[in-house]
Amino acid sequence: MYENIMNVTKQLIRTNGMQFTISAIAKELRISSKTIYKHFVNKEEIILAIIHELKNESDTYQMEVLNDDSISHFCKLNLLLTRLPRDYDIINYRNTVYIKLTYPRAYELMLNIYKEDWNRFEEVYKAGMKHEDFREIDLVIFKEMYIASITQLPLLQELSEYNHKELLTRIVSLLLNGVKLQS
Secondary structure, three states: OHHHHHHHHHHHHHHHHHHOOHHHHHHHHOOOHHHHHOOOOOHHHHHHHHHHHHHHHHHHHHHHHHOOOOOOHHHHHHHHHHOOOOOHHHOOHHHHHHHHHHOHHHHHHHHHHHHHHHHHHHHHHHHHHHOOOEOOOOHHHHHHHHHHHHHOHHHHHHOOOOOHHHHHHHHHHHHHHOOEOOO
């Protein structure tokens, strides 16, 4: 039942944003709201569970990349920046603003995840700098450019011939080519 609640909630978020209700989830699943409350205390707990699910998927992938010594620093950066969790699309800019204003615990968790992910990126970048794979860049500007790009992906996709993954790959390629030392 837990998985069904999570899946229906994600669908409702995709169609209605964060304006979903426990009643709407129950109606969609054809169960009582009480059944949902057996698994989640409130709406924020469902949102937290979704964010934790995204984090766990992302952490697993990132650790595989980071621990693989056969992958170059450049490829690691590319892999870290082009792989978003499966349900990343539900945490878009509009939903993030709603979470920030309505659910501070969930927003704080999101910020911590972004910080952890960025710290991993910086570790790889700094290791690449030591091996003289990369030139020195302003990481703050790089980060802002990357975040601006991924938050605009849905709009860019509407205006482009490329799908989500192709757009992200091309954007990251442009950003990383500014980092790589020319051989």
